[in-house]
Amino acid sequence: MTAIHPSTGLVVPPGHGRTLTTAAQRVTFKVTGEHTPTASTFEVEVPPGFDVGAHTHGHSEELFYLLEGELDVLAFEPLVRTPDRWRDWESASGERFVRATPGTLILVPPGCPHAFANPTGEPARMLFQASPPPDHERYFEELMEILGSGGEVDHTAVEALRRRYDIEQLTPLRHAPE
Numbered sequence: 001m002t003a004i005h006p007s008t009g010l011v012v013p014p015g016h017g018r019t020l021t022t023a024a025q026r027v028t029f030k031v032t033g034e035h036t037p038t039a040s041t042f043e044v045e046v047p048p049g050f051d052v053g054a055h056t057h058g059h060s061e062e063l064f065y066l067l068e069g070e071l072d073v074l075a076f077e078p079l080v081r082t083p084d085r086w087r088d089w090e091s092a093s094g095e096r097f098v099r100a101t102p103g104t105l106i107l108v109p110p111g112c113p114h115a116f117a118n119p120t121g122e123p124a125r126m127l128f129q130a131s132p133p134p135d136h137e138r139y140f141e142e143l144m145e146i147l148g149s150g151g152e153v154d155h156t157a158v159e160a161l162r163r164r165y166d167i168e169q170l171t172p173l174r175h176a177p178e
Contacts, residue, residue: 017030027042028043033132039132039133045125047123050118054086054114056110056112056168057166058167060135061107064108065103066124070101070119072098074115077113078091082171
């Protein structure tokens with residue numbers, strides 16, 4: 001894909017875009033920093049048991065829109081940031097994680113702790129947008145390479161990757177149900 005002209009839009013049909021896959025995950029880049037300086041947009045498949053872990057971004061804003069399946073999600077500062085289970089977190093106003101279903105939108109400003117996990121036996125699919133580009137594009141490229149390397153996930157490599165992209169990991173990333 002190449003940069004679009006200011007008077008020309010972009011149409012990305014179903015099944016199109018640049019796709020990265022592992023045995024269990026798929027990320028399709030729909031709109032990238034090559035197209036716009038505003039935000040990257042991806043379609044992400046979240047496999048059963050995957051838990052991204054609670055984390056924050058120093059300067060990125062994210063938007064998630066659930067298309068298919070169910071995810072447990074949160075986007076708030078907890079009273080206490082416990083280091084293992086974000087599903088136990090509670091905000092000062094009593095918020096807890098939510099079971100998101102298709103049509104749920106989550107907006108995450110910079111610095112806001114957030115997490116999502118697929119507790120079901122079926123994949124979930126979401127539209128994911130990150131601003132500004134292209135950091136999340138590069139992050140996904142490198143993360144998919146680590147996750148697709150076969151065998152056990154190299155958690156040290158994932159931690160280093162997240163630090164490099166201004167992501168503070170608050171609870172562990174997991175690839176199988178607890």
